[in-house]
Amino acid sequence: MKEPSQPVVVIAGVGLIGGSIGLCLRERGMARRVIGLGRSLERLQVAKDLGAIDELTLDWSIAMSEADIVVLCGPISTIAHQAMEAWGNRRSDEILITDAGSTKVEILSKLDIEPNLAARFVGAHPIAGSERSGAGASRADLFSGRTCVLTPTFVTSAEAIHQARWLWEGLGCRLVEMGPEEHDKALAQTSHLPHVLAAALALSVDPENHSLSAGAFRDMTRIAASDGGLWRDIFLSNRKSLENALDNTVKELLRFRGMLANESSVGVEDWWSEARRRRLAYEELVIERNMAAKTNCDSQK
């Protein structure tokens, strides 16, 4: 299978993620042209002024008339529909359609009705982002060293997977492949749950006590400033897995509360020690990964 050679890439939705993809593609000379597609000329113009896209349009048929690759970067609730739109306007059956959505099961299940499209759709989730949004927050290195999960299924074409690997690896991502269900369960824990906890913490502290807070409250509510519509969609599209993750957390909180009420010094300390052990294991992993990334960079020099 051959690598895509200077493909024309359409980015549907040029916010933080779409804008950063465009910046990176252009900076690395990966694409012949990058076309920004959206619903607001004003927002597309911001992305063009930043150098994230070469051209802009509001029209699917114009955008798709030359597209080799389409990356869907809009809110989760729009992705399946946009995949249909892209497929309907395709230049060639060889097109790669990929996305950057934070959940995968719901999107993929909606594409089942169109098997030819499903074969050319490779679900992707670059695990990078920010509480900031909009093209103005874009960075060409947003994906550098970040994990990107690809979720091909048994209907996905091997060539489309090959192209998706080329794209996301070219953007700097470390690739992981897994099933969509497995992805959604893991992300419910590592991303969606922390967002819910950040919001619950913000709601649990009386605003008049804000001035008596320090780094703990500051860092743990940072992501509660994220865009509400975006996260509503993510939460609802990953409902079951998020409910399970929340149940685990509530169980842990009630377990701790029980030991506190019983003044169990040993229980409280053991509970904390296990949490601390897990955090330290995570820190080890981050250190290892950063060292691996550094070794990689050094060997590419």
Place this chain on the structure above:
Amino acid sequence: MKEPSQPVVVIAGVGLIGGSIGLCLRERGMARRVIGLGRSLERLQVAKDLGAIDELTLDWSIAMSEADIVVLCGPISTIAHQAMEAWGNRRSDEILITDAGSTKVEILSKLDIEPNLAARFVGAHPIAGSERSGAGASRADLFSGRTCVLTPTFVTSAEAIHQARWLWEGLGCRLVEMGPEEHDKALAQTSHLPHVLAAALALSVDPENHSLSAGAFRDMTRIAASDGGLWRDIFLSNRKSLENALDNTVKELLRFRGMLANESSVGVEDWWSEARRRRLAYEELVIERNMAAKTNCDSQK
């Protein structure tokens, strides 16, 4: 009332907080001498080598023989006992005894039996710290611009309060005075609760999913690396207020879960919007406070 003039200051417990107090007192020339008191010569020597103390001793009677001010920086569970020890070995009835403990009600209630001591004890809580511990992590500017809560009661001598203000303001703190009960309730929300949530999150994520996490998990579990014994004591000494704070959070989580289970798009979005509004209000406050701190510095130039 006169300001303390070049007092001899005893710091009992020279970890992160005690070490930083010593560094700052010496850097600013506030004290005639700073004496480090502890249970480990080795740890005291680390503090001395860092320049946080002038002298070191393991002996209360030696340390107290010249002390004008004692700052108790050990774990919460030791503070009331150490206040008694300091009082029993005092050079003068005019001594100021203050502390840096994270909870106040329990400590103060234990001092009720010694009214003369209670008059000279000014509870203090500098809201600064780190998941790191030990004198090695000390910084002379740890308290700079940070809030320090003083919790005098109706038995505290006005002169002792005056001295405590001189000390903590001199260390760079922005002072706030409130009752010990009010302090403990507020801190249960702004500090103790976030620590419990960080640990609960660390415990809710399967370690094999760590590699699929990003900034949210990283920032929200940072403080789960904090010292377990220290936090066990804080949690247990502020049991009731922490239970209330936890109940509020569990209530918010279950409210969210209910809306999720009902697929209430509006409910989920409204819940998030209120949390986001609170975080943004907090950010406003931080910006205002930083601007005020800057204006203060400028006017002192």
